[in-house]
Amino acid sequence: MRIVIINGQGHKGSTRMVARELAERVGGEITEFFLPRDFDEPCVGCWTCFKTDLTHCPHYAKLRPIVSALDEADLIILASPVYVYHATGQMMALLDHFGTRWMVHRPEPRYFRKQGVCVSTAAGGGMRSTNRDMADSLAFWGVPRIHRLGFAIHAGSPAGISKKSRAAIERKVEATARRIRSDAGRRHVSARNRYWFFLMRFLHRGIWRQEPDWSYWEERGWHAKGRPWK
Numbered sequence: 001m002r003i004v005i006i007n008g009q010g011h012k013g014s015t016r017m018v019a020r021e022l023a024e025r026v027g028g029e030i031t032e033f034f035l036p037r038d039f040d041e042p043c044v045g046c047w048t049c050f051k052t053d054l055t056h057c058p059h060y061a062k063l064r065p066i067v068s069a070l071d072e073a074d075l076i077i078l079a080s081p082v083y084v085y086h087a088t089g090q091m092m093a094l095l096d097h098f099g100t101r102w103m104v105h106r107p108e109p110r111y112f113r114k115q116g117v118c119v120s121t122a123a124g125g126g127m128r129s130t131n132r133d134m135a136d137s138l139a140f141w142g143v144p145r146i147h148r149l150g151f152a153i154h155a156g157s158p159a160g161i162s163k164k165s166r167a168a169i170e171r172k173v174e175a176t177a178r179r180i181r182s183d184a185g186r187r188h189v190s191a192r193n194r195y196w197f198f199l200m201r202f203l204h205r206g207i208w209r210q211e212p213d214w215s216y217w218e219e220r221g222w223h224a225k226g227r228p229w230k
């Protein structure tokens with residue numbers, strides 16, 4: 001299994017520890033990125049990707065290794081510590097660059113066959129909103145199966161995590177890894193994917209003819225019988 005981990009922080013703390021442990025338990029070829037080291041550009045709002053495509057983004061040269069790894073991966077792990085109840089700014093800055101890949105624009109069909117995991121750790125709270133920040137992107141890219149691992153570790157680093165919390169993390173990580181392995185290669189379409197696909201298809205066949213999205217769907221047969229998950 002090809003696994004890509006995007007770390008929304010530059011250091012190897014508790015969040016990276018959980019993400020890495022999960023990837024190793026799933027097993028496969030692991031590629032890791034650390035933000036902002038591997039991508040440090042905020043979206044400038046130029047709309048170029050919406051008007052053309054992602055390859056024309058002014059940051060594409062820096063973005064390309066991450067795009068390639070995500071496109072090739074079977075499993076995508078997005079990992080972020082909770083910063084003021086949300087994913088880190090650098091994680092959100094990366095995800096902003098993929099707006100054009102959202103289901104409501106031009107989703108890449110390979111994403112409908114991937115699995116995804118959102119990992120967050122916090123001193124006390126905010127894992128739910130942080131995982132949601134990241135899960136929204138995975139879901140709108142088309143990823144049908146998304147696991148969420150959020151841990152309140154009551155510590156600032158792995159060394160401070162209690163034995164009890166450590167054991168709970170290991171149990172949850174192992175259960176998730178087992179589930180991912182057993183789902184590998186299976187076809188699945190989420191209700192959310194279906195909902196957004198058919199809503200956009202309905203709009204495209206009626207009033208909503210925005211380009212280049214409309215032609216992208218038309219070329220793939222999605223306005224007729226084609227489906228991105230088939």
Ligand SMILES: Cc1cc2nc3c(=O)[nH]c(=O)nc-3n(C[C@H](O)[C@H](O)[C@H](O)COP(=O)(O)O)c2cc1C
Binds near residue numbers: 084126157
């Ligand atoms: C800028 C900043 C903001 C934080 N905000 C929160 C927060 O909103 N809620 C919380 O419980 N912990 C918060 N924390 C604590 C971290 O989320 C927590 O220590 C986390 O496990 C660190 O993960 P890491 O070791 O991967 O960096 C914050 C830490 C920093 C540095």
